[in-house]
Amino acid sequence: MADMARTLATERTLDAVLAEVTAAAVELIPGVDTAGILLITPGGGFESLATTSDLPAQLDVLQMTFDEGPCVQAALADTIVQTNDFRLESRWPQYSPAVAEIGVLSGLSFKLYTGSQTAGALNLFGFHPRDWEPDDESTGAVLAAHAAAAIMATQQEQQLQAALLTRDRIGQAKGVIMERFGVDDVRAFGMLRQLSQEQNVKLVDIADRVIGTRES
Known part of the structure; x- marks a missing residue:
């Protein structure tokens, strides 16, 4: 033991x-x-x-x-x-x-x-x-x-990794919005959250879409 x-x-x-x-x-x-x-x-x-x-x-x-x-x-x-x-x-x-x-x-x-x-x-x-x-x-x-x-x-580690990945994706999306529209960090996050609420889509999924516009 x-x-x-x-x-x-x-x-x-x-x-x-x-x-x-x-x-x-x-x-x-x-x-x-x-x-x-x-x-x-x-x-x-x-x-x-x-x-x-x-x-x-x-x-x-x-x-x-x-x-x-x-x-x-x-x-x-x-x-x-x-x-x-x-x-x-x-x-x-x-x-x-x-x-x-x-x-x-x-x-x-x-x-x-x-x-x-x-x-x-x-x-x-x-x-x-x-x-x-x-x-x-x-x-x-x-x-x-x-x-x-x-x-x-193991489950807690997986959840932590998922949370960190989500935070990273949202951070990347905010950076895209800040650069594209000339807004600050707070305003960029507000725009993401507003899109999430209006479209009834998870915030991280909205972030992925925004990142995708840059990558395309």
Whole structure:
């Protein structure tokens, strides 16, 4: 755990960090044979990441098909979802028998979240029934916290980069207007904002149009 914390403090890609989390889950938690991460996408869909085998992605497809299952429930509702034996599980009447038929009999899912933001779920599966222990849940929760922190940090970095790019484009557009019409910075921004409001178009899109007139 300490090694992983130090690893996350260095510059690593998100894919590498998540792959280390799922691999660690298989190594550290008894009864876990395969693991993966179900990520909530901006459009409200789901994406399978860092799977240790093809199986977690296959199980994610089943959950999306049936609109039920522990991974979706952990991603959208409960913090931890535990299943000792899918053959006896009644919470997901379509998903449970389908999973058991594939050969997956137990599961443990953890919500990936920081504060009020939810990113998805860390999902662990076993090929045998398993009475999950408190230590299993504790280890999984720590791994889930690492994964959530990495996902949120990446999303925040992407948002910052997008904001900086937007600011740069608006700045370029103001420069074009100032040069073309002989107005100051404040007036140029006011003209951009007025066009945005009148045409009901995002300010950055108006800026791109203005820049395009110079580039053409």
